[in-house]
Amino acid sequence: MLNRKPRRLVNQMNVVPYIDVMLVLLVIFMVTAPMFTPGVIDVPSVSRAAQVEQSPVEVQYDATGRYAWALDGKTHAVDSLDALVAAILPLTTGGRPVAISADQNAKYSDVVKIADRLYQDGITRVALTVRQGQ
DSSP: OOOOOOOOOOOSOOOHHHHHHHHHHHHHHHHHGGGSOOOOOOOOOOOHHHHOSSOOEEEEEOTTSOEEEEETTEEEEESSHHHHHHHHGGGGTTTOOEEEEEOTTSOHHHHHHHHHHHHHTTOOOEEEOOOOOO
């Protein structure tokens, strides 16, 4: 009789069948991918001149909590947010935009408070301005 050593069990998973399945899936995706046509999204083009029909009313807010609004090169200071909104509301008829320009040291929560108050009073075109290079 022959002396045979009993086989030891291998405690590793055989990954060769999984590699075969992955290669088959890769071939299937490579063959079917060119068959699909990409969707076309029709995005309207907007010229830069068409974006600004009217000059915006600029609301200025500094780090000390003072408000001012500027239009056509003239700046008018006001004491409180209520006075600011009361002064700006008549100027925004016809959809004139409002741009909020805040000092970089001002609290962001105060700037959001200004924008929220303008939205509540019916001014829907409110934007934040950014000055680069300062």
